[in-house]
Amino acid sequence: NAGVTQTPKFRILKIGQSMTLQCAQDMNHNYMYWYRQDPGMGLKLIYYSVGAGITDKGEVPNGYNVSRSTTEDFPLRLELAAPSQTSVYFCASRYSRTSYEQYFGPGTRLTVT
């Protein structure tokens, strides 16, 4: 198992550009999450999904979009990037609501200038 994978690892965007952060898991997990972590801060939930075709907003969804067409993939789309979106983005997954373990990907470090 590769676990939770994220691409790219690093990216620099110009203000107003768009991009998609990729997240995939090969553990057949139903629940997937996107978090952002600003420097020196904790994790804030952006969006999450409880299964293919089902997504919901977290604490800080503005400026982002998600889709979940398959169990394996949960891409995060940034439209019209802004400096405030400079952060490290983590994807995570777990099998179900009752699962104890939530697995995190390695993160994507995004800088918007």
Place this chain on the structure above:
Amino acid sequence: ELKVEQNPLFLSMQEGKNYTIYCNYSTTSDRLYWYRQDPGKSLESLFVLLSNGAVKQEGRLMASLDTKARLSTLHITAAVHDLSATYFCAVDMLGKTDKLIFGTGTRLQVFP
């Protein structure tokens, strides 16, 4: 709204000393998690605490949970430099939410 607070936010301690990190949460929770994050790295799961009075230990780290006080502690015994990292607690409300709510993190620095 569920809130999770940790203190201290930053802890600088000498090797060999003991200290405790506190995690308070605002509403009833079913499970509490502790994670470790090294600089520039992802989060690593340390402990999952499932019930009142639960205690788990791994090496120099011991975590406990008091659900009545809505408090979890992470105790560090005889700190060593390798424990330098940021520690996060997170709370999960089984059956009420599908997501973990994370605390602010405690950055631990152990010096000789």
